Amino acid sequence: MKRILACLLVLVGFAGLSHASESTVPLDRFQKERVTDMAALQHGAKLFVNYCLNCHAAAFMRYNRLRDIGLGDEQIKKNLLFATEKVGDLMTVSLDPKHAKEWFGAVPPDLSVVARSRASAGGSGADYLYTYLRSFYRDETRPTGWNNTVFPAVGMPHALWELQGEQRAIFTEEKDAHDPTKTQHVFKGFEISKPGKMTKAEYDLAMADLTAYMVWMAEPVQNERVRLGVWVLLFLAVFTLIAWRLNAAYWKDIK
Numbered sequence: 001m002k003r004i005l006a007c008l009l010v011l012v013g014f015a016g017l018s019h020a021s022e023s024t025v026p027l028d029r030f031q032k033e034r035v036t037d038m039a040a041l042q043h044g045a046k047l048f049v050n051y052c053l054n055c056h057a058a059a060f061m062r063y064n065r066l067r068d069i070g071l072g073d074e075q076i077k078k079n080l081l082f083a084t085e086k087v088g089d090l091m092t093v094s095l096d097p098k099h100a101k102e103w104f105g106a107v108p109p110d111l112s113v114v115a116r117s118r119a120s121a122g123g124s125g126a127d128y129l130y131t132y133l134r135s136f137y138r139d140e141t142r143p144t145g146w147n148n149t150v151f152p153a154v155g156m157p158h159a160l161w162e163l164q165g166e167q168r169a170i171f172t173e174e175k176d177a178h179d180p181t182k183t184q185h186v187f188k189g190f191e192i193s194k195p196g197k198m199t200k201a202e203y204d205l206a207m208a209d210l211t212a213y214m215v216w217m218a219e220p221v222q223n224e225r226v227r228l229g230v231w232v233l234l235f236l237a238v239f240t241l242i243a244w245r246l247n248a249a250y251w252k253d254i255k
Contacts, residue, residue, distance in 0.1 A: 025149045025187055027123035030130040034212035036223055041069040044213025047206060049080045049091075051159045052111060055100065058091035060112035061217050068220055105143075105155040115211070115218040126215045133207040136161070137169040137190060149187055164203045165196030 034040045045066055048058075063076050064087045071080075073087050081087070097107045118125035132150040136158035139147035144157035149169060158164070167190040176182040198206065216222070 025131070025135070027127040027131045027150070028134070030124065030126035030211055030215075031208055032126070034208055035126075035215050037212065038070045040209045040212050041216055042071060043206070044209040044211070044216075045069065045071070046079065047160075047210045048111075048213050048217075052210075053091060053093060054159070055093065055095055055104075055108040055156075056111045057093045057108075058112045058217060059110050061091045061220075062088060063091065064088050065220055069216065104157075108156070111214060111217075113218045115215040125218075126211050129214060130207060130211045133160070133210060134164070134204060135190075136164070137167050138193065139169075160203075160207075161196065163196050163198045163206065165192055165198075166194035167192050 063081065063085065064073070066076055066080065067073070076087055095108070100107045115125040115129060118128040120128070122128075123131075128150065132148060135149045136146050137149070138145065141147075142153070144155070146154070146156075146158045146161075147169070148154040148156075170188045170191055171185050172188055173183045174186045176184050192200070196203065219225075
């Protein structure tokens with residue numbers, strides 16, 4: 001029962017957070033094929049553990065589930081576990097929720113199903129995450145020194161800034177098309193102010209891998225489900241044909 005309540009609280013929290021973070025910035029399209037790329041998923045898992053799992057938990061995912069993306073227990077222990085974790089443990093964090101709220105203004109949400117919870121009319125949850133992870137920019141007016149065009153006034157600092165570098169957002173003031181007496185603050189793009197360890201292309205690819213992992217983590221059996229679904233539909237199509245012909249054979253003399 002406690003497990004069910006915890007899950008509901010996580011989903012409610014995601015729903016509220018998603019509503020608060022609505023943005024008019026168009027979402028970039030995520031390459032869906034990366035979710036079936038084992039190398040991409042393994043790289044994404046490494047990025048997730050090293051950069052996301054310090055503050056965000058994935059409390060409905062166990063480390064040993066990473067076997068499904070081609071990692072052995074020794075690889076998991078050596079590359080993805082900290083000193084005290086075991087392969088069968090859940091992906092939890094030791095961050096105190098009280099301290100987290102003091103530092104960030106809110107407790108970092110659990111990321112177990114974030115790729116599914118962020119879907120909207122603007123795009124899929126994967127599109128949202130892929131765009132969000134690449135949209136941080138320097139903003140000295142914010143407590144953390146960072147802001148995000150997809151999630152304005154975000155409380156999260158840019159944990160991956162060393163990889164991406166620092167960029168500034170370019171905005172212009174334009175006349176409102178519906179009311180010429182008003183102006184709009186329109187986002188025009190980013191400009192790199194301090195290079196990071198990766199080039200823009202390398203960073204975009206890394207964020208695609210991280211997004212792919214979070215999409216897979218939200219439903220680890222999705223690839224198997226899709227594969228089985230195709231066979232089920234084929235079976236139903238063949239069975240329908242057989243049933244139709246049997247029905248015709250049974251009733252031919254009566255008609």
